[in-house]
Amino acid sequence: MRGASAWAPLLLAAAAQLTLQEPTERPVFTCGGNFIGESGFIGSEGFPGLYPPNSKCTWKITVPEGKVAVLNFQSIDLESDNLCRYDFVDVYSGHANGQRIGRFCGTFRPGALVSSSNKMMVQMISDANTAGNGFMAAFSASEPNEKGDRYCGGRLETPGSFKTPNWPDRDYPIGVTCVWHIVAPEDQLIELKFEKFDLERDNYCRYDHMTVFNGGEINDANRIGRYCGDSPPAPIVSETNELLIQFLSDLSLTADGFIGHYKFRPKKLPATTAPPITTTPPVSTGLKPTVALCQRKCIRTGTLESSYCSSNFVLAGTVITTVARGGSLHATISIINIYKEGNLAIQQAGKSMSTKVIVVCKHCPLLKRGLNYIITGQVDEDGRGKIMPNSFVTLFKTKNQKLLNALETKQC
Structure with a gap:
């Protein structure tokens, strides 16, 4: 954590804009407020000192009519968490009931954020x-x-396309955050395809990446997928009449970027409303086998030792979110330790790592939020963990650690 003197250049720059009478005077940042004008600065209470605990501060920004508000973070230093659950900054387009543009925490500084109107919160x-x-x-x-x-x-x-900045003339810039909110008529769904796709490659898409969410908010529980590299995502169909696409580039390598096309289509019968990414379990080629599989009595078979080599991944983790979708359960796991990784897609924020898994039969095995588990399973082509009724899953206890460490060195 930096001392106050390290922030002096930023504070002096802010002071120079905020007051012409005394350009060396440091601005005093308070908890929230209303800001009206062509430009200005906002900051957390007491910046660059430690912000207070248990606080909620709101800044409402209004620029002249006919223009849009643009926000550039000069500095950000909040508690880091891969889901930004604890300390965070939310930025909204508009004041009341506005669309959230992004949620930020840790020390990553996003690029310019643009409101759709002259108001921002x-x-x-x-x-x-x-x-x-x-x-x-x-x-x-x-x-x-x-x-x-x-x-x-x-x-x-309206149906159309969207693209990364600079496309197709040159690479997208560093430090950019873009959020596209696609809204179809209430009785229609959104079909999304990518013609070209080229982002910085990383096994876990920790750096430059694009994330697609069902609905109109950046909500990890509604995340369809996180994508990077040079392979276009499979066509995506929304579950409702709204999709949110977030693109983020960090401060290092860049690439060509992407262009996506979307159109609206009528809602279809329930049989065709499966999740828009490939999440069908390998053992199931249709609805009936999956139903039959999930009607069986839920009894765990095998042991951790016997399951280790037959599983694509083995990890210990805490269940932090669960969302039922049809007969399956989509869960986010905060990783305590990973013993066998395979091609499992892992997201990393600071020292925290998490992954997404799908329990094909939502009650077998049963995962409960807040509990720690040892989880084994397979990995689908999207890098998402698949947990079948016969996958070995049990509560994680300290006594399991020695066995897991031994298995980690096992030659399969």
């Missing part, structure tokens, strides 16, 4: 524990049709 929430120096951000007004290469995203209500 920033909200910071902290819990009772770890604190940091907080954040400081500059806001400004921009012409809606002259956003420049660094700006992207927006609300899309």
Whole structure:
């Protein structure tokens, strides 16, 4: 964590814009407020000192009519968590009931964030524990049709396409965050395909990546997939009339980017409303075999030793989210330790790692939020863990650690 002197250049720059009478005077940041004008600065309470615990601060920004609000984070230092569950900053397009553009925590500084109107809201929430120096951000007004290469995203209500900044002339810039909110008529779904796709490659898509969510919010429970590399995602069909696409580039390598095309189509019968990514279990080629599989009595077979070599992945982790979808359960696992990884897609934020798994029969085996488990299973072509009724899953206890460490060195 930095000392206050390290922030002096940023504070002086802010002071120079905020007051002409005394350019060396440090601005004082308070908890929230209303900010009206062409440009200015906002910051967490007491920045660059530690922000207080158990706080909720809201900043409402209004730039002149006919323009859009643009926010650039100069600095961010909040408690790090892969899901930003504890201390975080939310940025919204508009003031009341606005679309959330993004949620941020840790020390990663996103690129320029653009509102769809002349209003923007920033909200910071902290819990009772770890604190940091907080954040400081500059806001400004921009012409809606002259956003420049660094700006992207927006609300899309008619069929069309979207692309990364600079496409197709050159690579996308570093430090960019783009959020596209696609909204179809209420009685229709959204079909999304990517013509070209090329982002920085990483096995876990920790750096430059695109994430697609069902609905209109960045909500990990509704995440369809996270993508990077140079292989276009399979065609995606929304579960409702809304999709949210978030693109993020970090501060290092870049690539060509992507262009996506979307169209609207009528809702179909339940038999065709499966999740838009390939999540069908390998043992099931249709609905009836899966139903029959899940009607069997749920009895765990085998042992951890016998399951180790036959499984693609073996890990110990905490269940942090569970969402029932049809007859299956989609869960997010915060990883305690991973003993066999295979091609499992793992997301990393700081020192925290998590992964997504699908329990094909949602009650077998039963996963409960907040509990620690040893989980074994297979991995589908999207890198998502698949847990079948015969997969070995048990509560994780300290006494299991010695056996797991021994299995980690086992030659299969």
